[in-house]
Amino acid sequence: MNVHSEAEEWVVARAAAKIHRDAKTKYDRILESAIKVFARKGFHNSRISEIAAEAEVADGTIYLYFKNKDDILIRLFENSLEQIIADLRAEIGKENDALRKLRRFIKMHLDLVNKNPNLAVVLQVELRQSNKFMKEYEPTRFIDYLNLIAEIIREGQAQGAIRADVAPGIVKRALFGALDEIALHSVLTRKGKDYLRTSADQICEMFLRGIAA
Amino acid sequence: MNVHSEAEEWVVARAAAKIHRDAKTKYDRILESAIKVFARKGFHNSRISEIAAEAEVADGTIYLYFKNKDDILIRLFENSLEQIIADLRAEIGKENDALRKLRRFIKMHLDLVNKNPNLAVVLQVELRQSNKFMKEYEPTRFIDYLNLIAEIIREGQAQGAIRADVAPGIVKRALFGALDEIALHSVLTRKGKDYLRTSADQICEMFLRGIAA
Amino acid sequence: MNVHSEAEEWVVARAAAKIHRDAKTKYDRILESAIKVFARKGFHNSRISEIAAEAEVADGTIYLYFKNKDDILIRLFENSLEQIIADLRAEIGKENDALRKLRRFIKMHLDLVNKNPNLAVVLQVELRQSNKFMKEYEPTRFIDYLNLIAEIIREGQAQGAIRADVAPGIVKRALFGALDEIALHSVLTRKGKDYLRTSADQICEMFLRGIAA
Amino acid sequence: MNVHSEAEEWVVARAAAKIHRDAKTKYDRILESAIKVFARKGFHNSRISEIAAEAEVADGTIYLYFKNKDDILIRLFENSLEQIIADLRAEIGKENDALRKLRRFIKMHLDLVNKNPNLAVVLQVELRQSNKFMKEYEPTRFIDYLNLIAEIIREGQAQGAIRADVAPGIVKRALFGALDEIALHSVLTRKGKDYLRTSADQICEMFLRGIAA
DNA sequence: GATGAATGAGCTTTCATTCAT
DNA sequence: GATGAATGAAAGCTCATTCAT
Numbered sequence: 001m002n003v004h005s006e007a008e009e010w011v012v013a014r015a016a017a018k019i020h021r022d023a024k025t026k027y028d029r030i031l032e033s034a035i036k037v038f039a040r041k042g043f044h045n046s047r048i049s050e051i052a053a054e055a056e057v058a059d060g061t062i063y064l065y066f067k068n069k070d071d072i073l074i075r076l077f078e079n080s081l082e083q084i085i086a087d088l089r090a091e092i093g094k095e096n097d098a099l100r101k102l103r104r105f106i107k108m109h110l111d112l113v114n115k116n117p118n119l120a121v122v123l124q125v126e127l128r129q130s131n132k133f134m135k136e137y138e139p140t141r142f143i144d145y146l147n148l149i150a151e152i153i154r155e156g157q158a159q160g161a162i163r164a165d166v167a168p169g170i171v172k173r174a175l176f177g178a179l180d181e182i183a184l185h186s187v188l189t190r191k192g193k194d195y196l197r198t199s200a201d202q203i204c205e206m207f208l209r210g211i212a213a
Numbered sequence: 214m215n216v217h218s219e220a221e222e223w224v225v226a227r228a229a230a231k232i233h234r235d236a237k238t239k240y241d242r243i244l245e246s247a248i249k250v251f252a253r254k255g256f257h258n259s260r261i262s263e264i265a266a267e268a269e270v271a272d273g274t275i276y277l278y279f280k281n282k283d284d285i286l287i288r289l290f291e292n293s294l295e296q297i298i299a300d301l302r303a304e305i306g307k308e309n310d311a312l313r314k315l316r317r318f319i320k321m322h323l324d325l326v327n328k329n330p331n332l333a334v335v336l337q338v339e340l341r342q343s344n345k346f347m348k349e350y351e352p353t354r355f356i357d358y359l360n361l362i363a364e365i366i367r368e369g370q371a372q373g374a375i376r377a378d379v380a381p382g383i384v385k386r387a388l389f390g391a392l393d394e395i396a397l398h399s400v401l402t403r404k405g406k407d408y409l410r411t412s413a414d415q416i417c418e419m420f421l422r423g424i425a426a
Numbered sequence: 427m428n429v430h431s432e433a434e435e436w437v438v439a440r441a442a443a444k445i446h447r448d449a450k451t452k453y454d455r456i457l458e459s460a461i462k463v464f465a466r467k468g469f470h471n472s473r474i475s476e477i478a479a480e481a482e483v484a485d486g487t488i489y490l491y492f493k494n495k496d497d498i499l500i501r502l503f504e505n506s507l508e509q510i511i512a513d514l515r516a517e518i519g520k521e522n523d524a525l526r527k528l529r530r531f532i533k534m535h536l537d538l539v540n541k542n543p544n545l546a547v548v549l550q551v552e553l554r555q556s557n558k559f560m561k562e563y564e565p566t567r568f569i570d571y572l573n574l575i576a577e578i579i580r581e582g583q584a585q586g587a588i589r590a591d592v593a594p595g596i597v598k599r600a601l602f603g604a605l606d607e608i609a610l611h612s613v614l615t616r617k618g619k620d621y622l623r624t625s626a627d628q629i630c631e632m633f634l635r636g637i638a639a
Numbered sequence: 640m641n642v643h644s645e646a647e648e649w650v651v652a653r654a655a656a657k658i659h660r661d662a663k664t665k666y667d668r669i670l671e672s673a674i675k676v677f678a679r680k681g682f683h684n685s686r687i688s689e690i691a692a693e694a695e696v697a698d699g700t701i702y703l704y705f706k707n708k709d710d711i712l713i714r715l716f717e718n719s720l721e722q723i724i725a726d727l728r729a730e731i732g733k734e735n736d737a738l739r740k741l742r743r744f745i746k747m748h749l750d751l752v753n754k755n756p757n758l759a760v761v762l763q764v765e766l767r768q769s770n771k772f773m774k775e776y777e778p779t780r781f782i783d784y785l786n787l788i789a790e791i792i793r794e795g796q797a798q799g800a801i802r803a804d805v806a807p808g809i810v811k812r813a814l815f816g817a818l819d820e821i822a823l824h825s826v827l828t829r830k831g832k833d834y835l836r837t838s839a840d841q842i843c844e845m846f847l848r849g850i851a852a
Numbered sequence: 853g854a855t856g857a858a859t860g861a862g863c864t865t866t867c868a869t870t871c872a873t
Numbered sequence: 874g875a876t877g878a879a880t881g882a883a884a885g886c887t888c889a890t891t892c893a894t
Contacts, residue, residue: 026853026854042344042348044344045344047887047888047889048888048889048890049856049888049889052856057854057855058854058855058856059855059856059857059889059890060854060855060856060857060890060891060892061853061854061855061856063889063890063891064853064854068889068890069889069890125347125348128341128342128347129341129342129343129344129347130342131255131257131258131342134338134341134342134401135255135338135401165418166415166418166419167411167415170395170411170412170415170416171415171419173391173394173395173398173412174391174394174395174412174415174416174419175391176394177390177391177392177393177394177395178386178387178388178390178391178394179390180390180394181386181387181389181390181391181393182383182386182387182390185386188347188348198380198383199383199386199387202379202380202383202384202387203383203387205378205379205423206379206384206387206420206423206424207419207423208423209422209423209424210418210419210420210421210422210423210424211419211422211423239878239879260863260864261863261864261865262863262864262881265881270879270880271879271880271881272864272865272880272881272882273865273866273867273879273880273881273882274878274879274880274881275865276864276865276866277878277879281864281865282864282865452857452858468770468774470770471770473884473885474884474885474886475860475884475885478860483858483859484858484859484860485859485860485861485885485886486858486859486860486861486886486887486888487857487858487859487860488886489885489886489887490857490858494885494886495885495886551773551774554767554768554773555767555768555769555770555773556768557681557683557684557768560764560767560768560827561681561764561827591844592841592844592845593837593841596821596837596838596841596842597841597845599817599820599821599824599838600817600820600821600838600841600842600845601817602820603816603817603818603819603820603821604812604813604814604816604817604820605816606816606820607812607813607815607816607817607819608809608812608813608816611812614773614774624806624809625809625812625813628805628806628809628810628813629809629813631804631805631849632805632810632813632846632849632850633845633849634849635848635849635850636844636845636846636847636848636849637845637848637849665874665875686866686867686868687867687868687869688867688868688877691877696875696876697875697876697877698868698869698876698877698878699869699870699871699875699876699877699878700874700875700876700877702868702869702870703874703875707868707869708868708869
């Protein structure tokens with residue numbers, strides 16, 4: 001390889017990087033950078049300036065798109081959850097039977113942890129360290145998520161597949177809590193795919209038997 | 214009530230307070246004050262000086278008993294869990310049947326949240342906001358707690374009351390997660406006794422059916 | 427003087443102050459303020475906030491230009507010494523004869539103490555109270571200063587005016603030590619011009635005879 | 640060696656240590672410990688509790704013998720200087736000739752640095768870091784020390800060996816400064832015996848020629 | 853919209869000193 | 874005299890946020 005072509009390649013690579021960078025909105029670039037930085041350093045140890053550097057924008061620019069540091073975390077949560085809910089709905093839609101829907105739901109929840117480790121760290125660990133998120137955030141999206149479960153349960157009850165005395169409003173939280181704790185353990189101990197698969201099976205077995213008519 | 218008796222009562226009250234204060238070690242007084250202050254203001258918004266004032270000791274005195282602010286939280290967690298584990302063991306000991314043990318366990322876990330609201334706030338919300346706790350703490354006591362559940366499950370499997378293909382190491386976490394999420398919701402929304410009772414019943418029903426042979 | 431003209435003068439003075447303030451870089455303003463404050467209160471008794479106030483910048487701004495409090499002292503030392511060395515070189519350059527150069531050097535060293543009393547206090551007293559300066563600082567500039575003396579001595583030896591058995595590396599320190607002690611005494615007892623003049627004469631007489639061939 | 644005699648030896652050693660410890664007054668033990676600790680850690684980084692531990696006394700005991708931390712340093716300085724002055728007087732007394740006395744003085748000053756490295760570190764570096772010492776201390780002992788030099792010079796002038804136009808009050812400081820700077824350099828760079836010997840010779844040669852009639 | 857220099861509030865922790873025993 | 878548990882004042886530095894350009 002001669003010097004000429006090396007230089008040419010470098011120019012091409014730079015141009016490609018720039019196109020890629022320009023293709024995304026600054027908003028998205030900041031969110032993606034925040035996920036990386038939060039996952040790497042933790043929420044409280046991440047500096048706005050680091051996120052800005054990672055996103056190749058100025059510190060002040062972040063405040064054109066986000067109210068403050070906690071807001072990045074919360075919007076990140078909402079954005080991700082919105083996408084996840086959409087994906088889950090699509091996945092669930094492939095089944096008619098409520099119990100089979102729940103099975104898909106459980107498997108997919110834990111599969112997401114496996115496939116998005118950075119996001120999982122942020123949602124499982126860092127998010128809960130924001131006082132604003134824990135105390136002030138109106139958890140609309142989170143409630144949407146929980147209600148996905150409640151809906152399936154009610155559907156199952158209508159179908160006669162799930163016991164009528166099961167309280168969807170409570171069981172939705174119990175199931176979420178179970179999945180969440182498994183996800184947290186997976187993230188903190190870096191136990192990955194196998195652990196999550198086995199756990200998904202165990203939880204399916206237990207919950208479905210637990211609420212089946 | 215006349216002024217005289219008021220003054221007398223005040224004297225008596227002061228004396229009682231002093232006796233109470235002297236009766237406890239400074240260590241215990243600091244821990245109890247920390248629970249109150251953390252529950253009231255949140256971990257990050259609590260000042261060491263507030264805890265010291267509440268415990269009626271000097272700021273510096275706290276550092277004779279604790280390494281730092283996070284250490285207070287962690288020791289508070291360990292102390293509480295140690296007591297809780299002892300109480301749970303005693304409670305469980307009253308039954309021979311594994312499934313009945315689990316039932317007692319579940320009911321008591323949520324009953325503790327009801328009976329110690331301040332402690333519950335700290336353990337459910339504030340504790341998780343300490344980066345040191347989430348990332349550096351070796352969760353020995355927590356594992357002890359989880360293993361209480363695993364033990365009962367293994368016992369039930371030996372008795373033939375619980376399915377042999379249930380994985381105690383996973384189900385213990387799933388059950389804890391479910392209870393924890395219900396506890397968190399109770400704490401954040403200030404839903405108390407009734408919510409916790411109903412939830413305990415629902416979780417018992419679901420889990421016990423879910424793992425029964 | 428009437429009130430009218432007083433007010434006018436004040437306006438003029440303020441304007442002048444502002445021009446003066448804007449003309450210098452923040453870096454220089456902070457250094458100059460530090461000299462004043464350190465001289466007035468001593469290094470350990472000076473607060474960063476005082477230096478900031480004197481320089482009319484925010485506390486945090488200081489940390490955009492300096493690593494920490496000790497760094498201000500060290501940079502102050504280096505900046506001053508750099509200027510002093512340049513001036514001394516110019517002064518020395520006016521003579522050809524090594525002994526006459528030394529004479530100029532000695533007189534000028536003590537004259538600087540007389541002309542910059544604040545800086546002298548800082549360099550003689552406060553600088554030595556910084557642990558970082560005494561133990562961690564790599565004294566490049568100071569060595570440059572000492573080597574000015576060594577160079578002149580070597581020159582004198584080449585010229586045959588100074589004994590060949592004089593060790594420049596030791597005598598440079600002995601001469602500096604002598605001047606430094608006189609300077610310190612002048613600063614601590616506020617003995618000024620006359621004391622310094624007489625001392626310069628005495629030291630010249632003694633050193634030059636002491637090393638002359 | 641059998642176990643029996645080992646135990647016996649240990650008892651004897653302990654007893655000897657205790658006797659040694661008791662033989663010195665607490666005052667002396669604290670001063671000696673302070674020299675060690677200050678030399679090891681520096682004045683500002685030494686804790687009263689460390690000095691107390693080293694001296695095997697309680698923290699509070701130190702305040703029965705010393706006003707405060709700076710007082711330890713100052714009393715340490717005075718104690719040492721008193722001893723040094725006595726030794727120097729004895730040494731000087733061995734000569735009649737003023738110039739020979741000065742020679743002995745210079746050599747002994749630098750020899751003391753060589754022989755008491757810990758003390759030298761404290762007197763050369765740490766002492767100057769005490770604001771109280773630099774600004775409030777009435778330097779009686781130090782003046783005694785300087786006057787030793789002045790006396791010899793006056794003696795030499797009376798003998799006709801030293802020029803009459805030499806100002807003893809200035810030259811004493813110049814000589815001290817020269818010796819002090821060499822001592823400091825030796826301490827900071829850990830250049831020991833050889834450096835100090837050569838320096839002593841150079842300074843003798845220069846000073847004695849410099850002031851000789 | 854984008855920048856980044858400047859701001860300044862905010863707080864844990866240390867450790868010399870005291871004093872009841 | 875000796876102890877050592879308790880005190881509490883004291884301040885450097887960080888970093889989220891602003892705003893003039």
